[in-house]
Amino acid sequence: MSFPWAKHYAPSNGFTKWIDERLPLPRLVYGAVGAGYPVPRNLNYFWNFGVLAGAALGIQIITGIVLAMHYAANGGVAFDSVEHIMRDVNAGWFLRYAHANGASMFFIVVYIHIFRGLFYGSYKAPREMIWLLGVTIFLLMMATAFMGYVLPWGQMSFWGAQVITGFFSAIPVVGETIRIWLLGGFAPDDAALNRFFSLHYLLPFVIAGVIILHIWALHIPGSNNPTGVDVKGEQDTVPFHPYYTAKDGFGLGVFLFIFAALVFFAPNALGHPDNYIPANGLQTPAHIVPEWYFWPFYAILRAFTVDFLFIPAKLLGVLAMFGSILLLFFLPWLDSSPVRSSNYRPLYRIFFWLLVADIAVLGWCGGSPAEPIYVILSQICAAYYFAHFLIILPIVSRMERPQPLPNSITEAVLAKKGGTSPAHTALSGSPVPAE
Amino acid sequence: MVRAIAILIGAGFVAVLSWALFWSVEGLITEPPAATAVAEFHLHPKEVALASNGLLGTYDNRQLQRGLQVYKEVCSNCHSLKHVAFRDLTQIGYSAAQVKKFAADWGTKAKQFDPKSGDTTERPNTPADYFPTVYYPGQGNPPDLSLITKARHDGPAYVYSLLTGYGEPPAAMLKKYPDAKTPDGLYFNQYFATLNLAMPPPLAQDGQVTYLDGTKPTVKQMSADVSAFLAWAAEPNLPTRHGYGLAVLAFLAFFTLLTYGAYKNIWRDIKH
Ligand code: HEM
Numbered sequence: 001m002s003f004p005w006a007k008h009y010a011p012s013n014g015f016t017k018w019i020d021e022r023l024p025l026p027r028l029v030y031g032a033v034g035a036g037y038p039v040p041r042n043l044n045y046f047w048n049f050g051v052l053a054g055a056a057l058g059i060q061i062i063t064g065i066v067l068a069m070h071y072a073a074n075g076g077v078a079f080d081s082v083e084h085i086m087r088d089v090n091a092g093w094f095l096r097y098a099h100a101n102g103a104s105m106f107f108i109v110v111y112i113h114i115f116r117g118l119f120y121g122s123y124k125a126p127r128e129m130i131w132l133l134g135v136t137i138f139l140l141m142m143a144t145a146f147m148g149y150v151l152p153w154g155q156m157s158f159w160g161a162q163v164i165t166g167f168f169s170a171i172p173v174v175g176e177t178i179r180i181w182l183l184g185g186f187a188p189d190d191a192a193l194n195r196f197f198s199l200h201y202l203l204p205f206v207i208a209g210v211i212i213l214h215i216w217a218l219h220i221p222g223s224n225n226p227t228g229v230d231v232k233g234e235q236d237t238v239p240f241h242p243y244y245t246a247k248d249g250f251g252l253g254v255f256l257f258i259f260a261a262l263v264f265f266a267p268n269a270l271g272h273p274d275n276y277i278p279a280n281g282l283q284t285p286a287h288i289v290p291e292w293y294f295w296p297f298y299a300i301l302r303a304f305t306v307d308f309l310f311i312p313a314k315l316l317g318v319l320a321m322f323g324s325i326l327l328l329f330f331l332p333w334l335d336s337s338p339v340r341s342s343n344y345r346p347l348y349r350i351f352f353w354l355l356v357a358d359i360a361v362l363g364w365c366g367g368s369p370a371e372p373i374y375v376i377l378s379q380i381c382a383a384y385y386f387a388h389f390l391i392i393l394p395i396v397s398r399m400e401r402p403q404p405l406p407n408s409i410t411e412a413v414l415a416k417k418g419g420t421s422p423a424h425t426a427l428s429g430s431p432v433p434a435e
Numbered sequence: 436m437v438r439a440i441a442i443l444i445g446a447g448f449v450a451v452l453s454w455a456l457f458w459s460v461e462g463l464i465t466e467p468p469a470a471t472a473v474a475e476f477h478l479h480p481k482e483v484a485l486a487s488n489g490l491l492g493t494y495d496n497r498q499l500q501r502g503l504q505v506y507k508e509v510c511s512n513c514h515s516l517k518h519v520a521f522r523d524l525t526q527i528g529y530s531a532a533q534v535k536k537f538a539a540d541w542g543t544k545a546k547q548f549d550p551k552s553g554d555t556t557e558r559p560n561t562p563a564d565y566f567p568t569v570y571y572p573g574q575g576n577p578p579d580l581s582l583i584t585k586a587r588h589d590g591p592a593y594v595y596s597l598l599t600g601y602g603e604p605p606a607a608m609l610k611k612y613p614d615a616k617t618p619d620g621l622y623f624n625q626y627f628a629t630l631n632l633a634m635p636p637p638l639a640q641d642g643q644v645t646y647l648d649g650t651k652p653t654v655k656q657m658s659a660d661v662s663a664f665l666a667w668a669a670e671p672n673l674p675t676r677h678g679y680g681l682a683v684l685a686f687l688a689f690f691t692l693l694t695y696g697a698y699k700n701i702w703r704d705i706k707h
Contacts, residue, residue, distance in 0.1 A: 041707045083518045083582070086672075093672045094679075238705060246698040253691030260687055264680025265490050268585060276586035276669075277578075286628065306458045308451045316451060323448075333437045372463045379459060383452040390445025394438040417706040 002222040003038050005234040006031070032215065038237035039244055040225035042413050046120075047223065047244075048251030049113040054211065055252060056106035059259075061204050063099040064148075071151065073197035075190045078153035079278040097267035098259075103145050104270045105259050107293035110138065119352055121340030122224040128332040133214040135328045137207055142294070142325075144203040147196040149291055150188070154275030159288045161188040161196070170315040187281055227412045228340025229405055236409040287369050295366030296359050297321050300385065302370055303378040320382065327389050334389060337397035339405065347400040351392055358384045472615035476608050478600070478625045480592035485663050487591065491681075493674040494667050496528035501646055502664025503527070505657050508644050509637050510580065511542075513573070516566040518581035519668050526671055534562050543567040574620050575633025584662070584669045591666040593626065598658035600626040601636040 009030040011017040020027055030036045070089050072081040085092035114134070117123055123131035146164060150157045165183050169175040184191025222231060231237055238244075262269070270292055274285050290298050304317035327334075335348075342349040358381045365378040406412035486495040503524070506516065521538035525531060544557035545564050560567065571577050584590030604623045608615055617623045621631040638661075641653045650656060667673075 041705060043707075080518070087518065087523075093676065242701050243705070246694070246701045249694040250691065250698040253687060253694045257684065257687040257691055260680065260683045264676055264683060267676075273586050273588055273590070276582045303452060304455055306455045308454060313455075320448060327441075330437060330441065334441050336438065372459060372468060376456060376459045376463065379452050379456040383449045383456070386445050386448035386452075390441040390448070394441055413706050 002219055003231065003234075003237065005237075006038050007036050007239060009034075009036055032219065033245070034241045035239040037219065037222075037240040038231075038234075039223050039240050040231060040236060040409050041238045041243075042225050042227065042409050043223065043244070043247075044226050045251065046112065046116040047225075048248055049109050049116060051248040052109045052251060052255050053106065053113055055255065056102060056109055057204065057207060057211070059102045060099060060106060061208075063095050063102060064201070064204065066095050067099055068197075068201060071197075073151065073194050075153060075193055075279070078151065078193060082152045094263070097263045099148075100271060101259065101262045101267060103148065104291070104293065105255070105262070106141065107145070109255070110141065111293075114138065115356065118355075119342045120224055120226060121228050121335070121337075121342070123332045124335065124338075124340050125332065126221040127218075127224060129217040129220075130214060131332060132329060133210055133217060135325070137210050137214065138328075139325065140203055140207045140210065144200060144207065145291065145293065147200040147203075149275075150193065150196045151200060152275060153193065153279045155277040155279060155283075155285050156272050156275040156288070156290075158188055158279035158281065159285055160290055161192060163288055164290075165192075167318045167321075170312070170318045172315070188279075224340060225409060226341060226343065227406055227409055228344070229407075229409055229412070232408045232410075289367055292363070292367060295364070296362035297324060297366070299362040299366035299374075299378040300324050300382045302366070302375065303382040305375060305379075320386075324382075324385060327386075331389065331393075334393050335397045336394065337400060337402070339402040344403045344405055345400060346403060347396050348393075351388060351396060354384070355388045358388070472608055472612040473628070473630055475611075476605070476615075476625055476630060477628065478596070480589045480596040480626060483592050483595040483659055483662060485591055485659065485666065487663065487666050487673060491677055493677065494527070495663065497648060498660050498663045499527040499667050500529075501648065501650060501657075502660040502662070502667075504646065505638070505644055505661040506580075506664055509657075510661065511566075511569065513569060513571045513577040513634075513637075514580045515569040516581050516668060517568065517579050518565070520563065520565045521560060522562040523671060527667060531562070538562050538564060541567070543569070573633075577634065580665055580668065582669045584666045590669070591662045594665055595658050595662040596626040597624060598636075598638050598661070599655055600624045601639075604630075 009020070009024075009027040011020045011026075016026060019025070067085060070081065070085045070092065072078060082096065085096050087093075089095070117131065117134070146160070150161045161183075165179050165188070168179040168182060171178060180186060182192075183189075184195065222237075225231075272289060272291075289295075298321075301317040301321040304313045304320060307313050308316060337345065337348065339345055342352055361377060362381045362385065365374040365381065368374045406415065486493055486498065506514075521534055521541075524534045524537065529537065538560040541560045545560050545567060547556050547558050548554075549556055569577070578586075584594060587593045601622060601624050604615065604617055615630065617631045621633055622635055623631055638654050638657050641651075643654075644652050644657060646652050
């Protein structure tokens with residue numbers, strides 16, 4: 001669909017022809033993730049992570065549906081039903097560990113995917129819509145994972161739900177009413193547990209829908225690439241299949257290997273022991289901490305320790321925490337540099353790595369108890385986080401002098417690898433003949 | 436326009452955070468956090484060599500059987516084990532007949548409601564029953580032990596350390612923190628999060644149980660055995676999981692090699 005030299009689907013026999021005339025689904029797939037989608041030839045391994053995120057969602061949906069066949073969303077039995085899954089359901093321990101660690105793997109993969117976009121400027125024109133849909137998926141994932149974590153109804157489930165729904169009570173005047181309405185009670189209980197289960201089952205399918213839009217939007221301009229330079233001609237691309245299906249197959253193997261190592265050999269390493277204690281509304285855990293993938297945002301929330309003018313600290317923290325994610329929606333317009341890839345942006349590149357380190361420190365603080373030293377570190381790092389996106393990025397993109405860009409993808413590849421004149425197509429001499 | 440607004444909002448966040456930072460630093464300087472007895476005297480679990488340790492760990496059934504005996508004769512007076520059913524004991528090397536007898540002999544009988552008379556009667560436990568509820572009248576609330584080794588950091592080592600970690604509060608501690616005196620009815624234990632807990636030392640002297648297999652029942656031995664048993668109670672599938680895990684990883688390593696070969700083969704003529 002995107003480039004004139006994209007291959008077209010040709011049904012090979014009577015049956016596929018018959019299908020194609022009635023429901024051209026194979027044609028759609030061929031154009032979306034088959035030989036009909038031309039992709040830059042120079043993508044590196046960071047471009048594997050989109051497909052891996054899709055695989056992670058698939059694994060969550062499959063393990064989740066089977067778990068739901070045995071799980072009971074009722075405060076009196078939810079904890080025990082999870083233990084029943086662990087002990088008595090055939091391979092139940094595998095399903096549950098795969099689902100719990102699958103959420104972590106999903107976030108690891110998506111974080112790498114997002115940082116890939118930040119580094120290579122994939123959010124810039126003409127790919128803004130892909131980015132906006134991506135941030136939407138990220139928000140939906142966070143909501144899904146939060147509600148999923150409530151389901152086993154352990155101590156962290158309960159107190160996590162208490163803390164997160166407590167955010168709403170920071171809203172002036174109506175906050176407490178909204179919180180009670182959302183929970184269906186004064187504290188998390190059956191009503192909350194049931195609606196969280198219902199939404200936890202629903203949202204992954206909403207995510208799947210938004211992913212379809214995300215990929216649709218991707219296919220209009222086509223994939224970005226490590227040089228950030230636009231595709232100029234056929235020599236710059238290879239067909240998605242078999243080239244990137246093969247590469248993604250390898251990436252999937254590595255992903256599954258790491259995933260399985262976690263599930264079979266360290267299934268509780270990323271979880272919190274307190275969630276093996278049944279929920280108890282009368283006993284607050286010593287430290288309430290969310291799952292690791294929320295730590296940076298939790299640190300931002302807790303960095304706001306004093307009221308400012310007439311605004312209470314809690315409201316500021318909640319605004320900042322949501323703001324830290326919502327500001328990503330504006331990124332395409334905050335960064336005005338026409339150059340996409342950080343490989344050619346000497347100044348932005350430095351700030352990019354500072355941001356990565358900053359978020360890592362925020363994560364570390366978010367997972368630690370709220371002791372003064374961690375609070376102070378969170379305050380410094382949260383300030384840098386906002387400064388990076390809202391101040392540094394707009395200014396740097398104005399004043400920076402980018403390094404010279406290659407004329408084309410092919411030129412960049414050949415400059416690196418040496419070889420024949422750029423006029424040759426990427427495919428010449430390859431097993432799949434170019435058209 | 437977008438950028439101008441962004442810079443303003445960014446400056447706002449930075450200002451508020453700097454204000455908060457100022458007060459945090461000020462607080463740290465004027466009122467540095469006081470040293471506490473817990474921060475200074477709480478200990479991390481000590482190591483205990485169990486067959487289930489490590490990436491390839493499995494269970495030693497003889498040790499689990501000794502641990503079950505300690506649980507039955509000592510801990511079960513106060514602690515329940517509600518996620519474990521008697522039938523599960525076949526996994527640690529007992530025959531079905533032995534489990535049946537073990538369940539029937541268990542001191543606390545199963546409750547049964549008679550809908551005709553409205554009375555609650557008792558019957559002996561069967562292998563299908565779970566370990567019965569325990570009611571404890573003393574001070575404190577003994578937690579259910581079926582998941583205890585997963586509900587604490589470094590669980591099996593923690594249980595072992597707790598059981599062998601009772602003692603007198605160090606004189607140095609009482610001198611430095613006079614308030615840290617163990618309250619009446621509690622017992623000092625440096626492995627417990629708050630240093631004092633309501634559980635009296637359950638394994639106080641050697642020979643508290645008599646092992647059938649001739650193992651010497653020292654306090655350390657009984658503690659290690661019951662920790663091993665509780666590790667099994669919390670994660671009975673560990674040996675299966677490790678066994679499948681090796682096979683799955685071996686398969687995935689092979690699969691990944693194949694995909695790598697396919698990838699390199701398909702791309703062999705393409706510079707990228
Ligand atoms: C976006 C994809 C998903 C994410 C990120 C996610 C995340 C989570 C998390 C973090 C937990 C708590 C795990 C634990 O500690 O036990 C959980 C539990 C659960 N999830 Fe999901 N999930 C997803 C999709 C689904 C789907 C599609 C279903 C059902 C159709 C489902 C059903 C369940 C059930 C029944 C539980 C409770 C059992 C348990 O705690 O293991 N999930 N989920």
